[in-house]
Amino acid sequence: MENLIEKASKIKVIFFDIDDTLRVKDTGIMPKSVNRVFEALREKGILTGIATGRNFFGVIPEIRALKPDFFVTANGSHVEDKAGNFIYDQPLPQAVVTDLVEWLRSTDEAYVFYGANEVIASNDDAITRNALDSIYGKMPVDKDYFLKAPVYQLLSVSEHDERLVLPDNLTDKVRMVRWHKNSSDIVPMTGSKAIGVSHVLDKLGLTAENLMTFGDELNDIELFDYAGLAVAMKVSHPTILEKADYVTDSVENDGIEKALKILGIL
Numbered sequence: 001m002e003n004l005i006e007k008a009s010k011i012k013v014i015f016f017d018i019d020d021t022l023r024v025k026d027t028g029i030m031p032k033s034v035n036r037v038f039e040a041l042r043e044k045g046i047l048t049g050i051a052t053g054r055n056f057f058g059v060i061p062e063i064r065a066l067k068p069d070f071f072v073t074a075n076g077s078h079v080e081d082k083a084g085n086f087i088y089d090q091p092l093p094q095a096v097v098t099d100l101v102e103w104l105r106s107t108d109e110a111y112v113f114y115g116a117n118e119v120i121a122s123n124d125d126a127i128t129r130n131a132l133d134s135i136y137g138k139m140p141v142d143k144d145y146f147l148k149a150p151v152y153q154l155l156s157v158s159e160h161d162e163r164l165v166l167p168d169n170l171t172d173k174v175r176m177v178r179w180h181k182n183s184s185d186i187v188p189m190t191g192s193k194a195i196g197v198s199h200v201l202d203k204l205g206l207t208a209e210n211l212m213t214f215g216d217e218l219n220d221i222e223l224f225d226y227a228g229l230a231v232a233m234k235v236s237h238p239t240i241l242e243k244a245d246y247v248t249d250s251v252e253n254d255g256i257e258k259a260l261k262i263l264g265i266l
Helices: 002-008 032-045 094-106 126-136 195-204 216-224 237-241 255-262
Strands: 013-016 049-050 070-073 078-081 086-089 110-114 120-123 153-157 174-180 183-188 211-215 227-231
Touching: 002 227, 013 070, 032 049, 032 255, 049 195, 070 195, 078 120, 078 195, 086 195, 094 110, 094 153, 110 126, 120 126, 126 153, 174 216, 195 211, 195 216, 216 227, 216 237, 227 237, 227 255
Parallel strands: 013 049, 013 211, 049 070, 211 227
Antiparallel strands: 070 078, 078 086, 110 120, 110 153, 153 183, 174 183
């Protein structure tokens, strides 16, 4: 614990995942302690950020109301500050998106496009609704959205998502990261929340030892490896629990506030 307190003393910016970290994904519960945490961190001069697999459209009003300083969205592909200034913006190459769509169509599975500020589904079916309605609500349907606007990320949606295997022509360009039993993020090989957050640190003149992160799922792995101090929520994926410097309580049990107090940050 003494080593963790020392690490915590160097923290100048903290990034938070959204689902099952700041709020409960399935119920939308976000305890009052989360608001207290953001207010207290502002008073201490510690910067805050959101690091999420959601695109900017998916950062719901109650999260924006926390007034974080930075938004790292679409698993690091789109980054902006609280004033709306772009820090990093990297959509997928059009040729890669076209190849992905052709592959997903050949499997007869559904998929979802992340635009800069919209989410578009290929199908309106029960599996897609089950995986994504709690996050995005009813989504517009347009199988050809990728021909009309930049795409930052795709999601596979399948009853057997664990069986989907990228074709050889895509394995050096993108990777699949499971976030739901019926869905995986399809992100650039070089893309991750850590890449997006690193651009924020560069802008601030900070290093990884000044960074703390809270998360719970596999798309947090790179950020956990990168951050000077990584805290996992109690409900986290086993791999995240192993990588964490500290494991705290669940979000509904004020896990974030508890961790920040135990580590001496608040």
